[in-house]
Amino acid sequence: MSDNKPQAQVIKPPQTLQGKVDKGGPGAVDLDALAKAEDVIANLADDYLNWVQEDLMKMEAAFTKMEKGDGDPKELLDNIFQVAHDMKGQGGSFGYDLMTAIGDQLCRLVEKMDKVGPREIGMIRVHIDAMKVIITKELKGDGGDEGRQLLMGLSLVGDKI
Amino acid sequence: MSDYNLSRLNFLIVDDNKHMRALVKSILHALGVKNVLEASDGADAFKELRHFPADVIICDWNMSPLDGLDFVRMVRTGSDSPNPFVPIIMLTGHTEMNRVMEARDSGVHEFLAKPISAKKLYSRIRSIIENPRPFVRAGLYFGPDRRRKASPNYNGPERRQSEQEGGGNEGEVDASELSQDEINALLNG
Numbered sequence: 001m002s003d004n005k006p007q008a009q010v011i012k013p014p015q016t017l018q019g020k021v022d023k024g025g026p027g028a029v030d031l032d033a034l035a036k037a038e039d040v041i042a043n044l045a046d047d048y049l050n051w052v053q054e055d056l057m058k059m060e061a062a063f064t065k066m067e068k069g070d071g072d073p074k075e076l077l078d079n080i081f082q083v084a085h086d087m088k089g090q091g092g093s094f095g096y097d098l099m100t101a102i103g104d105q106l107c108r109l110v111e112k113m114d115k116v117g118p119r120e121i122g123m124i125r126v127h128i129d130a131m132k133v134i135i136t137k138e139l140k141g142d143g144g145d146e147g148r149q150l151l152m153g154l155s156l157v158g159d160k161i
Numbered sequence: 162m163s164d165y166n167l168s169r170l171n172f173l174i175v176d177d178n179k180h181m182r183a184l185v186k187s188i189l190h191a192l193g194v195k196n197v198l199e200a201s202d203g204a205d206a207f208k209e210l211r212h213f214p215a216d217v218i219i220c221d222w223n224m225s226p227l228d229g230l231d232f233v234r235m236v237r238t239g240s241d242s243p244n245p246f247v248p249i250i251m252l253t254g255h256t257e258m259n260r261v262m263e264a265r266d267s268g269v270h271e272f273l274a275k276p277i278s279a280k281k282l283y284s285r286i287r288s289i290i291e292n293p294r295p296f297v298r299a300g301l302y303f304g305p306d307r308r309r310k311a312s313p314n315y316n317g318p319e320r321r322q323s324e325q326e327g328g329g330n331e332g333e334v335d336a337s338e339l340s341q342d343e344i345n346a347l348l349n350g
Contacts, residue, residue: 007299008297008298008299009297009298009299010295010296010297010306011295011296011297011298012295012296013246013293013295013296014246015246016290016293017170017216017217017248017289017290017293018290018293020169020170020216021165021166021167021169021170021290022165022166023163023164023165023166024164024166025166026166027166027168027193028164028165028166028193029164029165029166029167029192029193029283030164033164033191033192033193034192034279034280034283036191037188037191037192037279037283038278038279038280040187040188040190040191040279041184041187041188041278041279044183044184044187047180047183048180051180082223085223085254086178086180086181086254088254088275088276089178089181089253089254089275089276090180090181090184090275090276091276092275092276093184093275093276093277093278094276100276104254104338107254
């Protein structure tokens with residue numbers, strides 16, 4: 001070890017959370033409280049279906065521009081990535097695991113695209129269509145046979161790029 | 162599992178997606194948290210921190226104009242930062258190994274993979290309560306000690322530096338996605 005390497009300085013934070021939380025007693029987070037919190041999320045599932053419709057509309061707006069050749073393709077790809085990323089991050093919380101899986105696949109696909117042509121547009125379209133199917137049919141979990149087939153088909157599309 | 166009462170903790174949620182903020186806020190309220198403030202990006206959150214005494218920040222990664230990583234760095238090292246020590250949970254759909262390491266190296270305490278659940282969020286909060294970590298200033302890094310496991314026999318100055326210089330695999334990290342359990346194992350390793 002040479003002498004000119006900076007030494008790490010260790011600092012004790014002025015306060016920790018332990019001073020502000022009580023352990024046990026009324027109001028503490030026990031298994032019941034966690035189960036209730038999971039119920040709160042489950043009760044938001046209807047709201048989620050509205051949220052995801054909004055997301056889908058945003059994605060379709062970018063996609064339509066892309067189809068028409070309007071706007072900067074890179075920016076539109078980025079818009080689609082951002083929405084797909086949000087959809088990936090939310091679906092599973094409400095039991096829509098397939099939406100999370102397809103959102104992820106669309107992200108992986110779009111980040112590999114360096115141009116937008118008919119092939120790329122077709123690839124994105126099948127993902128958007130699959131998302132619409134999930135919402136319309138309210139396919140929860142892995143979507144059963146239909147969902148698995150959907151995902152497998154989209155994986156094959158993703159492998160082509 | 163230890164039961165903690167979170168009612169006195171102030172949480173700041175930073176996410177540009179209002180639905181995600183609503184979800185996190187609903188979970189926190191269900192866990193007994195009373196005081197939750199929301200911000201829609203890093204710059205907004207930094208402003209809020211000037212008057213809101215956050216005990217924990219839950220922060221998304223993808224935001225503009227100031228994204229989650231930039232925000233964390235500003236909180237940790239900004240000369241005008243109101244609280245450089247505040248615990249931060251990075252909440253994101255980016256779960257590739259290199260992303261997890263990047264978040265860790267920006268100075269976050271915990272990494273929570275989306276999609277979230279109440280149980281996953283509480284487990285990260287509990288981890289911060291139960292494992293308060295010293296802060297380290299080493300080179301450009303200032304943040305919680307990235308070595309979570311105590312190593313009583315270690316007397317050297319900078320393991321991270323030797324990892325970076327000698328490891329030689331920083332650019333070769335696996336880009337495949339990790340589960341929350343794998344992320345925890347990686348960060349605890």
